[in-house]
Amino acid sequence: MKNLYLASRNNGKIEEYKKLLSKVNCQLLLQPETLEVEEDGLTFRDNAIKKASEVSRKTNNFSIADDSGICIEALGGKPGIYSSRYAENDKKRIERVLKELHGVKNRSAFFVANICVCAPNGEVVIESEAKCYGNVILKPRGNGGFGYDPIFEESSTRLTFAEMNNVIKDSCSHRGKALKKIIPDLLQIFY
Numbered sequence: 001m002k003n004l005y006l007a008s009r010n011n012g013k014i015e016e017y018k019k020l021l022s023k024v025n026c027q028l029l030l031q032p033e034t035l036e037v038e039e040d041g042l043t044f045r046d047n048a049i050k051k052a053s054e055v056s057r058k059t060n061n062f063s064i065a066d067d068s069g070i071c072i073e074a075l076g077g078k079p080g081i082y083s084s085r086y087a088e089n090d091k092k093r094i095e096r097v098l099k100e101l102h103g104v105k106n107r108s109a110f111f112v113a114n115i116c117v118c119a120p121n122g123e124v125v126i127e128s129e130a131k132c133y134g135n136v137i138l139k140p141r142g143n144g145g146f147g148y149d150p151i152f153e154e155s156s157t158r159l160t161f162a163e164m165n166n167v168i169k170d171s172c173s174h175r176g177k178a179l180k181k182i183i184p185d186l187l188q189i190f191y
């Protein structure tokens with residue numbers, strides 16, 4: 001079985017990926033603790049490529065990375081690529097967004113996930129991007145999830161990401177959709 005390094009430090013993400021990649025015959029591993037990849041690209045794609053490519057070259061294995069975030073129309077697409085750095089923790093990030101949207105009628109927003117898979121030499125072999133549309137609500141709702149989940153109400157279900165179980169979230173989320181698109185390509189590499 002070939003290794004596939006997930007270019008992330010996030011334990012929550014590896015659990016999400018393990019479920020989503022259950023049909024792919026690979027050993028999913030978190031990137032080595034000592035490896036630090038700076039997310040200084042100007043697009044989600046730049047950052048995903050940078051993360052995957054560095055982890056592949058350093059581990060000499062296949063790797064998969066995603067870069068994701070929430071883009072809010074009334075804020076000109078912010079926080080976007082700065083989603084994870086918009087304030088020092090999830091609670092403060094949510095507070096900042098709600099403050100910036102105070103009194104704003106247009107609450108349209110979408111999440112984006114860009115996923116990249118690199119070969120052991122760092123070359124990009126698979127790419128995918130997907131979005132999930134919804135609205136930023138006035139007050140947080142729901143107890144699950146992470147990040148901006150409690151304030152993002154997904155359009156088709158009218159549930160916040162924090163009110164969804166994993167199965168529902170995976171079926172409509174940006175990350176779930178981006179990953180589902182590349183399963184056939186992954187099966188060609190990991191069989």
Ligand code: IMP
Pocket residue numbers: 039066067068069070083084111145146147148149161173
């Ligand atoms: P990344 O790990 O660099 O891709 O950071 C993405 C950031 O965007 C996270 O730290 C969250 O703040 C936010 N984000 C991305 N996807 C989601 C999601 O599904 N729910 C809530 N927040 C998310």
